Amino acid sequence: MKSSYGENTLEYFPERCINCRRCTQVCPHQVFAEGADHAALVHPSDCMECGACALNCPVEAISVQSGVGCAWAMISAALRGKDMDTECSCGGASDTCCGQAPDTIHDCQGK
Amino acid sequence: MxxxxxxxxxxxxxxxxxxxxxxxxxxxxxxxxxxxxxxxxxxxxxxxxxxxxxxxxxxxxxxxxxxxxxxxxxxxxxxxxxxxxxxxxxxxxxxxxxxxxxxxxxxxxxxxxxxxxxxxxxxxxxxxxxxxxxxxxxxxxxxxxxxxxxxxxxxxxxxxxxxxxxxxxxxxxxxxxxxxxxxxxxxxxxxxxxQFSLRDRLVLIPVELVHLVLPMVVAAAILFFLAGPVAAFASVAAVIAGTVLFPALLPFIPTRDFSTKGFILGTIVAIPFGVVFSGTLSLPLWADVSAGLIPLLVIPATTAYIALNFTGATTFTSRTGVKKEIFRYVPVMALMAGSGLVLGVILGISRLAGVI
Known part of the structure; x- marks a missing residue:
């Protein structure tokens, strides 16, 4: 049976890399390794799409559609008629979910 | 001070x-x-x-x-x-x-x-x-x-x-x-x-159990009155397999997808129940086979669903992969659990009607 986890949304553009090594510091699965003049993408299929590398890359050499791989959150979002990709309701109380977080966080940036 | x-x-x-x-x-x-x-x-x-x-x-x-x-x-x-x-x-x-x-x-x-x-x-x-x-x-x-x-x-x-x-x-x-x-x-x-060591996985078991203890007790009580103590125990076994055995055995169960791991574990747990249900009631052959099939359909579907829901507690599943799993296997789980229920209803009605 073919695994569902072979492919993901991680993309790496090594020509943009300035070798700051932040991606190798933040990745929890050693998807990136240090290289001589740019980071090396060594285990792309181990990526869990947490988004840490892309968010901490100062030159946008990495892109990934980040999200939490939680079936419970995705199924309950689907059952409530919400978008599986943007809803994230992991972790219990409704006041802690991302659905509400933008009100308190992004508004403050003046977005 | x-x-x-x-x-x-x-x-x-x-x-x-x-x-x-x-x-x-x-x-x-x-x-x-x-x-x-x-x-x-x-x-x-x-x-x-x-x-x-x-x-x-x-x-x-x-x-x-x-x-x-x-x-x-x-x-x-x-x-x-x-x-x-x-x-x-x-x-x-x-x-x-x-x-x-x-x-x-x-x-x-x-x-x-x-x-x-x-x-x-x-x-x-x-x-x-x-x-x-x-x-x-x-x-x-x-x-x-x-x-x-x-x-x-x-x-x-x-x-x-x-x-x-x-x-x-x-x-x-x-x-x-x-x-x-x-x-x-x-x-x-x-x-x-x-990492996701045995210890890391074991500490998650209490909260997994707490989430499902109420539905498990309700299902066991209903099954106890409709089909007896063994059926009630089967529902407990399906939930324990998903919430206790699954996290503990995660890396040792074959395949990478959580749903397929859950199907495998649930089938192993279901086999004894299938044997008991098919062999003890001295029913006509079709009814014996149906009674034996019910746990083999419902238990793996239940355990696999609980296993799939464990993805969010792990340290390595990607959203893309989990989404793929949901679309691939949730319909299979629903179909299995649904046909198990239908078989159960048919057996129950036949029994009441005096056919078997």
């Missing part, structure tokens, strides 16, 4: 003078005071940790956000960021035993660092806001803040640097590795890698 208390709790004027990003945040920010903490984990702390592990009062295991002093830190002492979840904060302060440090606790609504980073509550905005509100720039001379590596999905270091002047240094995944990390301020690859 009194002097120290006063020093720790003194309200600092720096907070009110530092401008916040916009008006809406001002009400959220507490007047900046420095709280004291120690590295001692008391029995009350341990009791709180145990309750958290059982999912009791989820979201209620909080510490006050803000700046804490551990020991007697000065202007050169390191600053560590943490979440306001007691398990996160306590892991950090106990790992820093004997080191004079500052701890900046972000308001993550009682959620751990990694999950809060995934939601964005442990994020650049909150970090910058806390740095400003605490007046950190006038408390330490350096401009470095050590953030747990698992906070990185919510933190953009270039943004934090630009907005606060502080450089984010990513510490190790586990607070327990901090003493080793602080010797050289570099993390080994092992310190950077998230």
């Amino acid at each position: 009194n002097g120290q208390e006063n020093q720790c709790n003194s309200v600092r004027s720096t907070a009110t003078s530092s401008p916040s990003p916009c008006g809406c945040c001002q009400q959220v920010i507490q007047p900046a005071k420095i709280r004291c903490t120690t590295s001692i984990i008391t029995s009350a702390n341990r009791f709180d940790h145990a309750l958290a592990r059982f999912g009791w009062n989820r979201g209620g295991h909080r510490v006050e956000p803000g700046l804490y002093q551990l020991g007697k830190p000065d202007t050169e002492s390191p600053v560590f960021a943490s979440a306001n979840y007691t398990l996160s904060f306590d892991a950090l302060r106990s790992a820093l035993n004997g080191r004079d440090s500052w701890i900046l606790v972000l308001d993550t609504k009682g959620i751990n660092v990694w999950c809060a980073a995934g939601k964005g509550t442990f994020g650049s905005d909150e970090l910058v806001r806390r740095i400003e509100a605490s007046g950190l720039a006038s408390i330490v001379r350096h401009r470095k803040i050590i953030v747990p590596q698992l906070g990185a999905p919510g933190i953009s270091w270039p943004e934090v640097l630009q907005r606060s002047g502080f450089t984010v240094e990513y510490g190790p995944v586990r607070a327990a590795d901090l003493p080793e990390y602080l010797k050289t301020r570099t993390a080994t690859p092992a310190m950077r890698e998230v």
Whole structure:
């Protein structure tokens, strides 16, 4: 049976890399390794799409559609008629979910 | 003691003078005071940790956000960021035993660092806001803040640097590795890698069980009256397989997808029930076969569904993969459970009608 986890949304553009090594510091699965003049993408299929590398890359050499791989959150979002990709309701109380977080966080940036 | 208390709790004027990003945040920010903490984990702390592990009062295991002093830190002492979840904060302060440090606790609504980073509550905005509100720039001379590596999905270091002047240094995944990390301020690859050890998996079992204990009892009670004690026990077995055996055996069950692992485990658990149901009622052949098929359809579907829902508790599943699993296997689970139920209803009606 073919695994569902072979492919993901991680993309790496090594020509943009300035070798700051932040991606190798933040990745929890050693998807990136240090290289001589740019980071090396060594285990792309181990990526869990947490988004840490892309968010901490100062030159946008990495892109990934980040999200939490939680079936419970995705199924309950689907059952409530919400978008599986943007809803994230992991972790219990409704006041802690991302659905509400933008009100308190992004508004403050003046977005 | 009194002097120290006063020093720790003194309200600092720096907070009110530092401008916040916009008006809406001002009400959220507490007047900046420095709280004291120690590295001692008391029995009350341990009791709180145990309750958290059982999912009791989820979201209620909080510490006050803000700046804490551990020991007697000065202007050169390191600053560590943490979440306001007691398990996160306590892991950090106990790992820093004997080191004079500052701890900046972000308001993550009682959620751990990694999950809060995934939601964005442990994020650049909150970090910058806390740095400003605490007046950190006038408390330490350096401009470095050590953030747990698992906070990185919510933190953009270039943004934090630009907005606060502080450089984010990513510490190790586990607070327990901090003493080793602080010797050289570099993390080994092992310190950077998230594990999911047997112990890590076993501590999740209580909360998994607590979530499903009520539906399990209801299902067992209904089955007890409709089909007897063995059927009631089968529903308990299906849930225990999903919540206890599955996390414990996760890496040892073949295949990578959680659903298929769950189907395999559930089938093994279902076989004895299938044998018992098909052989003991001395029914016509079609009814015997149907009775034996019901547990083989319903138990694996139930266990697989619980197993799929364990993805969110693990440390390695991607959203793309989980989504693929949902679309591939949830219809199969529904079909299996549905046909099992239909077979059960047919058998029940036949029995009532006196056909078998």
